[in-house]
Amino acid sequence: MSELDDLYQEVILDHNKSPRNFRVMEEANRKADGFNPLCGDHVTVYVRLRDGLIEDLSFQGSGCAISKASASLMTAELKGKKEAEAGELFEKVHKMLTGDGADRGESLGKLAVLSGVCKFPARVKCASLAWDTLNSALNSDGEIATTER
Amino acid sequence: MKAAKKATPADLKKERFDVDAVRRDFPILNREVHGKPLVYFDNGATSQKPQTVIDALSRYYSEENANIHRGVHFLSETATATYEHARQKVQAFINAAHKEEIVFVRGTTEGINLVAQSYGREFLKAGDEIIISAMEHHSNIVPWQMLCEQTGARLRVIPINHDGELVLDEFHRLLNEKTKFVSVTHVSNALGSVVPVHEIVAAAHARQIPVMLDGAQAVPHLKVDVQALDCDFYAFSGHKMFGPTGVGVLYGRRELLDKMPPYQGGGDMISLVTFEKTHYNVLPYKFEAGTPNIAGGIGLGAAIDYLIRLPWDQVIAHEEALLAYATEKLSTIEGLRILGRAKEKAGVLSFVFDQIHAHDVGTILDQNGVAVRAGHHCAMPVMQRFGVPATTRASFALYNRMEEVDVLASAIQKAIEVFG
Numbered sequence: 001m002s003e004l005d006d007l008y009q010e011v012i013l014d015h016n017k018s019p020r021n022f023r024v025m026e027e028a029n030r031k032a033d034g035f036n037p038l039c040g041d042h043v044t045v046y047v048r049l050r051d052g053l054i055e056d057l058s059f060q061g062s063g064c065a066i067s068k069a070s071a072s073l074m075t076a077e078l079k080g081k082k083e084a085e086a087g088e089l090f091e092k093v094h095k096m097l098t099g100d101g102a103d104r105g106e107s108l109g110k111l112a113v114l115s116g117v118c119k120f121p122a123r124v125k126c127a128s129l130a131w132d133t134l135n136s137a138l139n140s141d142g143e144i145a146t147t148e149r
Numbered sequence: 150m151k152a153a154k155k156a157t158p159a160d161l162k163k164e165r166f167d168v169d170a171v172r173r174d175f176p177i178l179n180r181e182v183h184g185k186p187l188v189y190f191d192n193g194a195t196s197q198k199p200q201t202v203i204d205a206l207s208r209y210y211s212e213e214n215a216n217i218h219r220g221v222h223f224l225s226e227t228a229t230a231t232y233e234h235a236r237q238k239v240q241a242f243i244n245a246a247h248k249e250e251i252v253f254v255r256g257t258t259e260g261i262n263l264v265a266q267s268y269g270r271e272f273l274k275a276g277d278e279i280i281i282s283a284m285e286h287h288s289n290i291v292p293w294q295m296l297c298e299q300t301g302a303r304l305r306v307i308p309i310n311h312d313g314e315l316v317l318d319e320f321h322r323l324l325n326e327k328t329k330f331v332s333v334t335h336v337s338n339a340l341g342s343v344v345p346v347h348e349i350v351a352a353a354h355a356r357q358i359p360v361m362l363d364g365a366q367a368v369p370h371l372k373v374d375v376q377a378l379d380c381d382f383y384a385f386s387g388h389k390m391f392g393p394t395g396v397g398v399l400y401g402r403r404e405l406l407d408k409m410p411p412y413q414g415g416g417d418m419i420s421l422v423t424f425e426k427t428h429y430n431v432l433p434y435k436f437e438a439g440t441p442n443i444a445g446g447i448g449l450g451a452a453i454d455y456l457i458r459l460p461w462d463q464v465i466a467h468e469e470a471l472l473a474y475a476t477e478k479l480s481t482i483e484g485l486r487i488l489g490r491a492k493e494k495a496g497v498l499s500f501v502f503d504q505i506h507a508h509d510v511g512t513i514l515d516q517n518g519v520a521v522r523a524g525h526h527c528a529m530p531v532m533q534r535f536g537v538p539a540t541t542r543a544s545f546a547l548y549n550r551m552e553e554v555d556v557l558a559s560a561i562q563k564a565i566e567v568f569g
Contacts, residue, residue: 004516008509008567016568039508040525040538062538064508065568126508 006116007123008065011073016065021058021075028056030140034133036125041067045133052083057134064126066117071130073111083138090131097124166460166467171548174199174455178548185518188553193338193497193544194522195388196369198452202392205451209444217443218417218434232443235450236433242453243383244374245400249432252399252406253446257365258288260384260399261332263436264361265292267409268382269330275301277329282307282315282344283534284337287527289363293332307333309534313340313489321352328353331360335367335383339528339542340489341472341497343371350379359405365389369546370468370495372461375400387445391546392452396445399436406432413438464547468496471545475554482561488535499526499540505568507539513567514541517560519553 025031025046034043043061047054057075074093078086092108095101097117105112117127172178175197180187189197209231215224217232239251254260273279279293283306290304297304305328307320315333331353336343346362353360361382367373368385375383381402388394401409411418411429415438421428429435475498479485488499501507511523522542525532532538543557 004513004567007512013568038524040529040532041508042538064506066509068506120512123508123512 003116003119007120009113009116011110011113012065012069015069015072019059019068019072021079022060022072023058024060025056025058028058030137032133032137032140034061034129034136036063036067036129038125039064041126041129043067043071043130043133045071045130045137047134047137049083049138054078054081054083054086059130059133063129064123066114066123066126067129070114070127073114074130074134077109077111078134086134086138090135093131094128097127166463166547168467168548168550171459172550174201175548176200176203182518182520183516186556188517188519188556190543190545190549190553190557191520191522192369192546192549193366193389193526193542195394196391196546197548198391198393198448199455201455202448202451206393206444206448209447214444216440228443231450232441232446235446235453238450238453239398242373242457243368243398243400244376246376247403250400250403250406252401252433252436253441254384254397254399254436255395255442256386256388256397257363257384258292258386258397260382260397261289261361261363262292263399263412264332264382264384264401265296267412267436268359268405269293269296269302270299271408271410273300273302273329276327277302278305278323278325278327279303280305280307280320280323280328280331280333282320282333283309283530284313284315284340284342284344285332285334285528285530286338286363286365287529289332289334290530302329303327306530309342309531312491313337313342313531314491315342315344315349317345317348320349324352324356324358326356328356328358331358332363332382333360334363334365335373336364336370336495336497337489337491337528337531338366338497339526339531339540340491340499341366341494341544342489342491343367343493343495345493346378346380354379359402366496371465381405387449387452390449390452391455393442393445393448396442396449398449403432406436411435411438415439417441459547468545468547471549471551471554472496472498474551475543475545475557478554478558479561482558482565484565485561488537488540496546497542497544499542501537501540502565502568505564507541509568510541510561510564513564514557514560517556517563519557519560521557 028046030047041063046058048056057079059071096105099118105115177197215228217229236251240248305323308316350360359381362380364385369390383400387396418438420430484502507523524539
């Protein structure tokens, strides 16, 4: 059961139970909805962006422990960071989730708890939903993010 | 001591179904998943295949492969005969009055799309109404929505109550002079509810409204007799009834099929083609353009051969006992809520936890060798009705055992431990 323990680490369970920045943000100037059409999970990501800085970041929605924890960890990690850093991190997280490349999250700090996901191909989309949604919010084409790409 | 009573024929019928004998016919049931014996409870998505079906596919490709309806050579004649014989098996299996009422399609979805596009576009117009139910699979919603967009017809929906049963009073209220078509499921894929289709058909027919039934989840569990049901169209999939994927059946009443235009154009569906005019082939070929899934049709015939040899009274009793046992067993698990408490159900047990998402349950069950479906089951309106994003669905087949329900229950306990 070690792969399972790897997937549902304490930090994940904690973020699932008490997600950080889990709220609607009235003063957001960037916002996007993300859906996982396979399972019906959805997430809304709110961003307050000023001069390339992510001043505030929050999310709402419903999903499994993996999608919720991933969204929660993402908001905690990127609040106060520059937009460009978010883009870089997005790429790294994607690689970690899909097991593409050598990085098993060593350079990702707290986000490394999501590395267990790559052993569960069916769950990769759960973990990437919030990140894809943030990406659309920042690119703000108003397009709805979906995990089917 | 009482003297043992001699068994009557009725007692023999009630004899316990020999599940172990049936399981030996399905090779995949011997395998392990993640080091645990496979417990396959995802039959609503697709059923496993008996060796006889696998052999029929293999035999066709290794010994009989040829195109049908067009060759004068031996192999083509053999393949044509086997394929057409499969059609007769389907006819007998669902007790259709005529062989030409059996149209081979890719599956239930294509069967419904065929009726929506062929019957619907020919006979429905702006302002007409189509009745479906709130319990439909997306494949019995979206084709009608598309038809509504094309014709200006309007979709009306029979609501469901909290137990997951259709509110029939509302159905009777929805019926009016604008109603031109009714299409409902026979058994709900998300909740397992058996729909009282007799009442629906009778009420619709009293107003000369044709009725289509989505039989995808009914055929593996119930004895289906389209003449007794008196429906006008009935669609089902081969792969959910122990046959191959990519083949299914649309049954249609001959008088209606005759009046309907072809669904797709191509080879096999014509009798004469000139650039001025094309004459369409007779039923059912008018609806079967192009080379069909020949192996699939033959495999479906083999699945029917397998099914009709089984003692169906025992099969039905066994499945009822399985569902009752699973319902009772899972009801005792704290925090678990069963969705769908219809008085009459078949094959499906859908459940949720307020605190644990269906996906997480599904992953943990999988690690214990238990295959279930976690998600919206292509029935998002059902999820919306019950205010949940997803459910975990255990769906049963005749080869499942009571002991497997125990494995499911203890795997659910493990999920509770992780998220406790």
